[in-house]
Amino acid sequence: MNKWLIPAVAAVALLSGCSTVQRGSIPVVDAGTAVSNSERISANGGFRQTTVKRPAQAQVQEIPQGDSGVVVMVPGAGAMTSTPISTTPITPGPVSSGPITPGPIDTTSGQSAPINQGSYSMPSTPSGIPSASSGGLSADEQLDGPVLALLTTAQQQQASGDLNGASSSLERAQRVAPREPQVLYKLAQVRMAQGDAAQAEQFAQRGLTLANGRPALQASLWDLIAQAREKQGDSAGAAQARQKAKVSL
């Protein structure tokens, strides 16, 4: 009897050892999965499922919803200009020494100072834009090309609650167009939403140094600075900023 019992026990032991996991229900956790290349999407679509939900990528034609203040407006379909605003001058040339001096113009300098011929290029006003209603900006605040696309993406990310993603997209826009104050304005807004009022104020300040001749944007930036100061407990500074916002407009 026992002669058969022992191999039977052995066999059971062996089988139970082997069958702790059923074929087909393998508990494989590929923790080290998919480095580098694997995230390159193969031609058939790629395998990776990102668990973090991300909004769709930029759809240029989509008109973003303005949250508050500045609205990034989309030029009408036929009015797309291909020059990106303010990123870089297409023809590098000697830089003008002349300023645009909004505000009180000094007589000694204002008269003879040449008009700024620098790298900043204002886009021509496209026709058929949605007019500057709903707190929007004047026509010279139109953006197009890469900056618009990235701001649109950022706006979608922000709307879906992905502030880090929005922030990252805006920094990408800032690299593409480092001197576009609207990007800095948006960055400041997102920093506010992230609860970082101090950085929001800094970005708005930086935006102001690049926003000469754009009174509507200046007003929005001052307004944001006022909010940021309020949040940091500086009500006197906030009042001052609010005053500047009024003057700018």
Added chain:
Amino acid sequence: MTRTRTPRTPKKPPSRGLSPWLGWAIKLSLVGLVVLAGFAVYLDAIVQEKFSGKRWTIPAKVYARPLELFVGQKLSKDDFLTELDALGYRRESVANGPGAAAVNGNTVDLNTRGFQFYEGMEQAQPVRVRFSGDYVAELSATNGSKLSVVRLEPLLIGGLYPKNLEDRILIKIDQVPPYLLETLVAVEDRDFYHHFGVSPKSIARAIWVNGSSGRMRQGGSTLTQQLVKNFYLTNERSLSRKLTEAMMALLLELHYDKREILEAYLNEVFVGQDGQRAVHGFGLASQFFFSQPLAELKLHQVALLVGMVKGPSSYNPRRYPERALERRNLVLDVLQEQGVATAEQVEAAKKMPLGVTKRGSLADSSFPGFLDLVKRQLREDYRDEDLTEEGLRIFTSFDPILQMKAEASVNDTFKRLAGRKGSEDVEAAMVVTNPETGEVQAMIGSRQASFAGFNRALDAVRPIGSLIKPAVYLTALEKPSQYTLTSWLSDESFSVKGADGQVWKPQNYDRRSHGTVFLYQGLAHSYNLSTARLGLAVGVPNVLKTLARLGVSREFPAFPSMLLGAGGMTPIEVATMYQTLANGGFNTPMRGIRSVLTAEGEPLKRYPFQIQQRFDPASIYLIQSAMQRVMREGTGSSVYNVLPKTLTLAGKTGTSNDSRDSWFAGFSQDLLAVVWLGRDDNGKTPFTGATGALQVWASFMRKADPLPLDMPQPDNIVQAWVDSRTGQGSDAGCPGAVQMPYIRGSEPPPGAACAGEGPASGESVMDWVKGWMN
């Protein structure tokens, strides 16, 4: 019970002959079976534990910045093609499939590969880029519709390796190129899909071969056994190991299906050695040998990789190209024989060259200076194990195009200056950043840029000499009621007694004094006497405060000699300081890393852009215009021997005592570079800031072709007409009248009428103004 006991009864005579032996044999085999079963259970636990858990530890991968494409972007076609080559794009007549590019004149068609970034997925897509001059003039999809912005996948520039230096790029089995699985099975294990982990047929053959040769020669291993051997066992060759291997192979097959085993094999297989680093898996092998993702490989490349499995070192295509070619073609023959590929396909594949890139382009050692920076920043936030095991993806701001230009500038300049005695012992360091974003784009830590060792860009603390001077002048210019660009400074010699009784008597570089000069001239010509006088007037502690506000965290004693740069700083600290000057007075902590993703592509950490305003833009505007004079008329003017006059730049030379350190720091609108030359033993060099570091800097700027500096004029800056000799207010129409920027209220009263002395040609002020206005 009784029956088993019976034989053991000692009183029983051994008359039954065989039966006790049989009994013993049965018992022994039972014991053996139990032991074996126990061993099997033990092995099974090992097999499952390792296979079902995290199978491999993956070093963190470090990526360069992705190249962004958009209309109006400044990018030359040559630089673009350099980037494509580094990314392993195939040049084809018509771009077909991801990773292919076709060049037609000024137009490049390419199929991007797509990539998971922090901000989201960049889809693979066909793109047409048209260049005009050094700009992107058009960016469209193949159907002609315009694309606003596209980014390429980033270049892999290195990894953070653990001690065992095993590296791999994990792949999924559905990502493999055509032919790979078939080729592997045909060459290594034809019965793979039919056996249970071991193949009796091949074992019999192996026993036969080994028996007749008397040694263990032939494996007869199935793919499963090979996987087991590499994955679980050591390299020892013995019968017991062979048996263990066979058992584990059987157990592995029992639990996991063929595809899963094959996938593990694809990732485990050893395919080569890259210095200290072991190249594992076909995913990394493909990058290592072809600079291409595995999925893009063609038949001839697949045949080469599979052929190498048999002997990674003896068939190394870089070292033994003939042998590797022979092996590859042999594999191709097998494929034809097995019906995997047709005769025509094999014929065509045999005509292809090996196609391996020159060196392992993702070699860890390619950009040691920058990787060092990345590692240091990462170590502040992660444990070493996280960096070497978790497969993190590190996205950096590294720009390989600028790095190559920086390296070429160092090499070219040393070659050009080789005639100078002592230049061969001079070391170099360089930091390149984008002043508008605060990102480090390139870094050189050694004259031999690919030499990993002492990283001088981060660690060489050297006296900065006159690089300090902008801080002195900025301190003064922040007091517009006392100082303007046209304030008069005395450049006469003097001496002061320090608190410790030591006398400090500075001298000009040319050992002469220059009488009375305009304030901006003191900086432009780097006069020590006027600068020291100014610094003492505003106060050494105040200058050091300015330095701290500029972003230098190092502490210096408030000695007068600090005013002329006796204090030591590293090149990266100098870059931080000049960054604030370049970026309108906004300080940004230097960043090399943008974001980190997990191995699964999920956002883990961001290194956000942060700025802090430290100076009023107006005083920065003034110091920038003085620093432009350095380039137009001062110590930096030799740059315009190689650079176009239209390129406005600002910068400062620096030379420490006896030319032990040669510095230059300067910037354009979008590019800032700091260059240091000097000897590690702090000996004398044959270079001043202008004859050494500036030459490297100018060479770099010529190659990089940056945008001219153009700081927007702040509201509280006015441009006033002044007499170029007296600095008094003048009228625009007057001879010798020049325009100068002033902080509102500090400008001289407008001049009424012209003095009528005629054009003041030959005056130094006139010269710079001409240079400036032209």
